[in-house]
Amino acid sequence: MSDDTDAQHGGCFCGRVTFEVSGEPVAMGYCHCSSCRGWLAAPVHGFTMWPAEAVKVTSGAEVIGTFLKTPDTISHRQFCINCGGAVMVQHPTMGAIDIPAANLPGVAFQPTMHVNYAEHVMRIRDGLPKHAGFPADFGGTGELIPE
Ligand SMILES: [Zn+2]
Ligand SMILES: [Zn+2]
Structure with a gap:
């Protein structure tokens, strides 16, 4: 990631x-x-998933807090201790980082899927695949359910 012209x-x-991100996200949804x-x-989370090495914090590392809901969670949720806003979610065991789409205004949000739709509180009828849990290539069953 030495060439950050596309950052x-x-x-x-x-x-x-x-922070800055380079290259292309692994997934959006x-x-x-x-x-x-x-x-x-919020009723739903618009995620952009990146390889961990594609994400670089460029300022404010000292005000990033990290919250683990459970000791063995795969999601290390990071927030700004100054404003309380979400920053990113580290998934260390996956080597991936999820950045809420709203935190990356320069990246066009192009979702291709819904995950954990079995837990939805807001129905979205956009024709995209609705995974009950996670897709198979995210370690899930890949089971699809109706919109
Ligand atoms: Zn989630
Ligand atoms: Zn902040």
Whole structure:
């Protein structure tokens, strides 16, 4: 990632935490799980998933807090301790980082799937695949359910 000419910049709500991403996301979509909804206080989470090495924090590392809902969670949720805004979700065991789409204004959000739709509270009829849990290539069953 030495060539960052294609880098896109993002950050938290107050702007103290900034980061950049390079290349292309692994996936974009919506997560409907109760953990994402509860943490973001939102009915659905628009995610952009990146290889961990594609993401670089460029300022504000000292104000990033990390919350683990359970000791063995795969999701290390990071937030800005200044504004309380979500920053990103580290998935260390997957080597991936999920950045809420709203934190990357320069990246066109092009969702291709819904995950954890079995937990949805907001129905979305957009014709995209609705995974009950996770797709098979995310370690899930790949089971699809109706919109
Ligand atoms: Zn902030
Ligand atoms: Zn989720």
